[in-house]
Amino acid sequence: xxxxxxxxxxxxxxxxxxxxxxxxxxxxxxxxxxxxxxxxxxxxxxxxxxxxxxxxxxxxxxxxxxxxxxxxxxxxxxxxxxxxxxxxxxxxxxxxxxxxxxxxxxxxxxxxxxxxxxxxxxxxx
Numbered sequence: 001x002x003x004x005x006x007x008x009x010x011x012x013x014x015x016x017x018x019x020x021x022x023x024x025x026x027x028x029x030x031x032x033x034x035x036x037x038x039x040x041x042x043x044x045x046x047x048x049x050x051x052x053x054x055x056x057x058x059x060x061x062x063x064x065x066x067x068x069x070x071x072x073x074x075x076x077x078x079x080x081x082x083x084x085x086x087x088x089x090x091x092x093x094x095x096x097x098x099x100x101x102x103x104x105x106x107x108x109x110x111x112x113x114x115x116x117x118x119x120x121x122x123x124x125x
Contacts (some may be wrong), residue, residue: 035050047107
C-alpha cells in the first residue's frame, strides 16, 4: 500500500520558516518525480514546486521563487520543502505527490499518481 505522509506544518509568524517533509512507504521515491501542492480555503489546489526523480531539476510557482526550496533524499525515501520568508498568503494545506509523467513540471494534478493527506501551514500577520 502506497502512503505519502507529510509533516512539519504548523503556525508561524510572517517572515518565519518551516520545513515540510514527505515520507513515502510502499513506493520507491527514487523512480518518481515529486511535487508539492497547496490548497487554501475556498481556493483550488495550486502547484507549488516539483523536483525530478534524481533531484537534477526543480520548478517553482512564481509566487514562491526565492523563498521555497524543494529537495529530496532518495536514500531516506523522503522529499522536503523548505519555506522561508513566509507570508500570510502562504497559508494552506500542503500536500506532496508522486508523478511518473515526464510532464510533471507542468504542475497539472492529473499527472500525479499518488497523493498525501496534507499538513496545515498557517502564517499569521
